[in-house]
Amino acid sequence: MPELPEVETSRRGIEPHILNKKIKHVVIRQYQLRWPIPKNLASILTDLKLSQVARRGKYLLLHFGTSGTVIIHLGMSGSLRICTPSTPAGKHDHIDFVFSNNKVLRLTDPRKFGCVLWTKLPVDDHKLISKLGPEPLNDEFNADYLYAQSRKRTCSIKTFIMNSHVVVGVGNIYASESLFMAGINPNRKAGSLSRPRCEKLVIAIKKILELAIQQGGTTLRDFTREHGQPGYFAQQLQVYGRANEPCSSCGKLIKQISQQNRSTFYCTACQK
DNA sequence: ACTGGATCCTGACTGC
DNA sequence: TGCAGTCAGGATCCAG
16 A cells, blocks of 8 residues: 555655665565566675665665665555564565564565666666656645646646656545545646646645655554554545545535546535 | 556455 | 456556
8 A cells, every 4th residue: 555655654664674784685586576676686785785765756765875776666565564584474575685683674565566676877867766756745846836737738637646757656545635625626637727726736735645644654653564554544535435425525425436547536516 | 748548466345 | 155347555658
């Protein structure tokens, strides 16, 4: 369940266990993820010291000084946890990074939509990272930006804000939630949004993500240790997964539709 | 340059 | 129970 808040929660959860530790060895059980794990990754990483645990969008970045960076994406079903070398590996535990302090960073990903890659480049120059839009919580993501980017765009506003080249980290759940908070119909064409409504949407996206990170930080604190815990934020969702339930604002039943083969939930009365 | 659709993969759930 | 069909929190690639 990796939305941006959870990737950030994972980052904060694993960092204290492995920062500034050396890799003792790497165990790779399944190379075939979204893209294959580089064959020589284990030998490259052995004896390198982890200097920084960063995040860009939904990508987790393990920096090893000037040597290079491991790029991890959790896809739809990936998760990370800290365990020990003696913790038995499950069916979908694809890679273990074993550190000198005997802590293991373990990636689990049943659907294999995630990836583990290596780059020597400055990570911002990597193909997957270089074209990403701004971080939603940075000042760079503001009403002027969203308004300018959306002009003449005919795709729906929901599809637009989920496009990682426009802004990173807005997944299917938070797209629906943000549009509800901003009172915008998800079917509306991106280019038809007024400047004030762009501002409203930017504020909503920031607010929703900040709230989710805050909740992830408290309720999913041990997400990296106990796989599969239900997220507390699920109870805070106003429209996502609530088809045919009354709108919390007006009482009209929440509608579920499909956009780009993804479910969208919204209130036909509150969102125009 | 944009848009819509196909696609990678497994598991949970529903209905027959 | 078993089996087929549908649906999942992502995002790239490709054709038009």
